[in-house]
Amino acid sequence: MSTDAVVRELIAEAIGQDEAVVAALPGDTRLFGPEVGLSSLAGARLLDSVRERFGVDVAAEDLNLDALESIASLSGFVDQHQR
Amino acid sequence: MSSGRSVKCVVWDLDGTVWDEVAIEGDGQSLPTPRPDVLRAIDVLAERGILSSVASRTDPSLLALLKSTPELAERFVAPQLGWGDKSDSLRRIAAELGIGLDTLAFVDDTAFERAEVAARAPEVLVLSPEELAARLDEPPLLPPVLTDDSRARVRRYREDSDRKAAAASFGGSREDFLRDCDMRLAVREARPSDLDRLLELATRTHRLNSTGEVPSAEELRSMLASPEWFVPVARLTDRFGSYGMIGAALVERRDAAWRVHLLALSCRVAGRGVALAFLRWLMERSGAGIEVLMRPTSANLELRVLFRQCGMRVVEQPAHDLAVLGAPAGTPPPDAPAWLTIVEEDS
Numbered sequence: 071m072s073t074d075a076v077v078r079e080l081i082a083e084a085i086g087q088d089e090a091v092v093a094a095l096p097g098d099t100r101l102f103g104p105e106v107g108l109s110s111l112a113g114a115r116l117l118d119s120v121r122e123r124f125g126v127d128v129a130a131e132d133l134n135l136d137a138l139e140s141i142a143s144l145s146g147f148v149d150q151h152q153r
Numbered sequence: 154m155s156s157g158r159s160v161k162c163v164v165w166d167l168d169g170t171v172w173d174e175v176a177i178e179g180d181g182q183s184l185p186t187p188r189p190d191v192l193r194a195i196d197v198l199a200e201r202g203i204l205s206s207v208a209s210r211t212d213p214s215l216l217a218l219l220k221s222t223p224e225l226a227e228r229f230v231a232p233q234l235g236w237g238d239k240s241d242s243l244r245r246i247a248a249e250l251g252i253g254l255d256t257l258a259f260v261d262d263t264a265f266e267r268a269e270v271a272a273r274a275p276e277v278l279v280l281s282p283e284e285l286a287a288r289l290d291e292p293p294l295l296p297p298v299l300t301d302d303s304r305a306r307v308r309r310y311r312e313d314s315d316r317k318a319a320a321a322s323f324g325g326s327r328e329d330f331l332r333d334c335d336m337r338l339a340v341r342e343a344r345p346s347d348l349d350r351l352l353e354l355a356t357r358t359h360r361l362n363s364t365g366e367v368p369s370a371e372e373l374r375s376m377l378a379s380p381e382w383f384v385p386v387a388r389l390t391d392r393f394g395s396y397g398m399i400g401a402a403l404v405e406r407r408d409a410a411w412r413v414h415l416l417a418l419s420c421r422v423a424g425r426g427v428a429l430a431f432l433r434w435l436m437e438r439s440g441a442g443i444e445v446l447m448r449p450t451s452a453n454l455e456l457r458v459l460f461r462q463c464g465m466r467v468v469e470q471p472a473h474d475l476a477v478l479g480a481p482a483g484t485p486p487p488d489a490p491a492w493l494t495i496v497e498e499d500s
Contacts, residue, residue: 086327102461102462102487108458108462109424109426109429109462110428110429110455110456110458110459110462111423111424111455113455113458113461113462114454114455114458117454117458118454129449129454129457133449133467133476134461134466134467135457135458135461136461136466138458138461
């Protein structure tokens with residue numbers, strides 16, 4: 071499975087949404103926008119599960135957390151930083 | 154035992170400790186009469202914000218009797234009755250109350266039970282009934298500082314169980330449930346009488362704490378008196394009761410963006426949109442935008458995500474572990490949580 075597909079699964083899990091719904095969203099969908107509606111609590115959970123799944127610690131490597139901008143920016147960040 | 158220990162719950166043995174008899178040798182219809190000195194001690198502890206619970210090695214069916222005896226049911230939270238080891242009961246109590254094992258004290262007249270707990274749950278403060286009586290009026294059973302908020306802990310625990318029960322039986326979505334709770338966030342400037350609670354919030358919050366820096370009482374006092382500082386505090390209530398004073402900020406008023414030196418909220422209110430509502434209110438109140446001092450820790454990631462959600466990025470980095478975050482002027486804040494009403498009060 072591609073990084074992007076797994077990241078979408080983790081997003082769906084963090085916000086308690088159906089995986090198929092998140093899988094169908096355009097890559098530039100904003101995580102804090104109305105479609106995903108990521109809360110700060112769900113965002114912290116999401117970064118925890120990204121770290122567990124990919125070994126990429128977004129919180130440690132990105133002080134601005136810009137990776138949380140959109141679905142594509144998060145999966146792009148993971149792709150770039152994966153060991 | 155460390156001097157910094159604080160006790161949040163005393164866990165009592167029943168037979169030989171709370172009462173003299175052995176409950177399962179009774180008539181099966183009622184429980185033995187509790188010793189008046191024990192009931193008094195429980196009430197004294199409750200006034201200090203210290204809960205009481207039960208770990209008894211006995212027939213679990215006695216739990217129904219305990220819960221139907223008002224003088225016991227109202228005093229004991231999360232009671233554990235069964236044949237298992239008491240160290241396991243203590244772990245269940247800590248988990249149910251959401252507190253650490255190292256904040257429990259355990260009272261038992263049987264040396265075997267005290268030794269079992271001391272060996273398998275060494276974080277727990279273990280006492281005989283005589284030791285408890287002798288040490289009732291000294292730390293850690295007597296907290297050094299007693300704020301209204303810590304005093305209300307026992308009442309708040311009960312309100313919290315009501316909330317959990319209501320959430321579990323609620324048919325609609327999580328957001329519908331939050332709306333149904335009728336949450337109100339009352340904000341005002343801190344008064345000198347809030348000083349102890351401000352210190353408590355700065356010291357005891359971790360998850361929703363922006364820097365982890367704790368000002369001294371003296372520093373806080375001068376901030377409260379200075380026109381250059383804005384120190385708002387927030388209280389949260391809902392239809393179940395009051396959470397007490399759950400948030401505060403230390404804000405430097407400037408002509409440019411106001412600078413938030415500390416934002417601290419109790420994790421009791423996590424997951425309810427309170428941090429977002431409080432931060433939004435601060436942004437509006439400033440008029441010139443806000444900047445936030447932020448020291449990333451292993452615990453405060455949720456708060457960092459919140460700042461990102463509000464469009465804030467690093468504008469300055471005074472030290473390798475300290476950043477100043479700010480949003481460009483005119484950045485619209487995210488929508489306020491629809492289920493929460495903000496009420497501004499006079500200071």
